[in-house]
Amino acid sequence: MTKRSVSRRLVTSLASPKFSLNILCLVVTVFVLLQIWLLCLKGVDDHDGSWNYYALAWPQSLPVNASLQKGLTFVSYNHYDYGNMWHGLSAMVPFIAWSLRNQCEKPQRWVLYHWGELRFGMGNWLSEIITATYGQNIEFLRFVDENKPVCFEKAVVMRHNEGGMSRERRMEVFDLIRCKARNYCNLSLSKTSKLRIVELMSMTDVLVSPHGAQLTNLVLMDRNSSVMEFYPKGWLKLAGVGQFVYQWGANWSGMRHEGSWRDPVGEICQFPDTDRRCMSVYKNGRIGYNETYFGDWATSVLGKFKVRKMEDVVERNNGYGSVNGCMC
Incomplete structure (x- = not known):
């Protein structure tokens, strides 16, 4: 096949309606993809x-x-x-x-x-x-x-x-939230109750609290701080996966969830303890504790924290202390 015949066939192909339509579709597709919707x-x-x-x-x-x-x-x-x-x-x-x-x-x-x-x-x-x-x-x-x-x-x-999200990305976010919240409170002229909470949590090493929304404040503590959580009777069987949210939250924000106390004694429900209707009875129940168990538990948590604090106090506070230390 001569060069002239090859050129003639190429020109014929380019001029064919089918080829032209394919090129047009390609051009339109590229144009659409490049548009900003x-x-x-x-x-x-x-x-x-x-x-x-x-x-x-x-x-x-x-x-x-x-x-x-x-x-x-x-x-x-x-x-x-x-x-x-x-x-x-x-x-x-x-x-x-x-x-x-x-x-x-x-x-x-x-x-x-x-x-x-x-x-x-x-x-x-x-x-x-x-x-x-x-x-x-x-x-x-x-x-x-x-x-x-x-x-x-x-x-x-x-x-x-x-x-x-990955744990690393979550920790980056919570580091920024913690840093910005502390700077915001330091710069604010009026110390509202919410700002005082930020200040208080920045000085808290071990948070001991019943399960509840207030535990969200744990993200405002320094990394490697400890959380001890208490539950009323009945939560383990009836509360579902949501009862573990602050264990996850502690892990995601760089804290240490040191375990939970689940009170075996509490309000009496007229239905079997696996009946969902009992949750309304147990949900806001009072929480008691075993002094011996809590004493051993607290001693262990405080001992481990003391060791960590001596080892990495500089690292834990790196980037949190000044207005210019935040990532943004």
């Missing part, structure tokens, strides 16, 4: 998430009646309650991790969904933590017209908690 949200329902919608749109083809929000928006969409200290913090951790990986970028606003329903605030404790972490007040976007979509120049959407 904007997230658009619509709906104002805080009781039924099925009436709230989302869509993607090109910047040049936004809906006629849409408004465009400039800057970065964080969109949280999950089943966690933002009023609960631990649940809310779990939902926020992935956003802080994203900021750590993106030059500490801060959001201009937040959009919160709970089971698809809009929420317009966080619990006071969580709000203070996020304010301290980002160094700015939180702005929650309110959709004022259910018929007008809102589009975002840049949006980060999270639909999970920190469960899928």
Whole structure:
């Protein structure tokens, strides 16, 4: 085959409708992939998430009646309650991790969904933590017209908690939260009760507490601090995996969960102790303790902590003590 015949066949192939269509599809595909799609949200329902919608749109083809929000928006969409200290913090951790990986970028606003329903605030404790972490007040976007979509120049959407993150990344996040919270409290002119908690936890080496949301404060202690947890009667059989959340939290934030005391004595339930109806009886029960057991347990925990403190006091406090020591 001569060079001329090869050239003729190549030109014929390029000119064929089938080849031209394939090239066109390839060009269109590349063009679409290179486009920046904007997230658009619509709906104002805080009781039924099925009436709230989302869509993607090109910047040049936004809906006629849409408004465009400039800057970065964080969109949280999950089943966690933002009023609960631990649940809310779990939902926020992935956003802080994203900021750590993106030059500490801060959001201009937040959009919160709970089971698809809009929420317009966080619990006071969580709000203070996020304010301290980002160094700015939180702005929650309110959709004022259910018929007008809102589009975002840049949006980060999270639909999970920190469960899928590595332990190293979680510890980075909690290190930042701890550092920022301490700096925030030192710089604040008014010492509210929440700020005093941060100060108190920074001086706490061993936290002894019943199971409950207050244990979320353990993330504000120094790394390698210890946690001792107490449960009322009945929790082991009836409370499910949620009863272990502070064991996980201690591990994720660099603390040491030193075990639990489960009171074998407590309120009497009229049903068998494996009946779910008994949980309402046991849930807020009083907790007693065995003095001999607790004495041995506390001696062991304090002894191990004393050794650790002598060995790594410098390492534990590295980067936490000054305003310039935080990662962001």
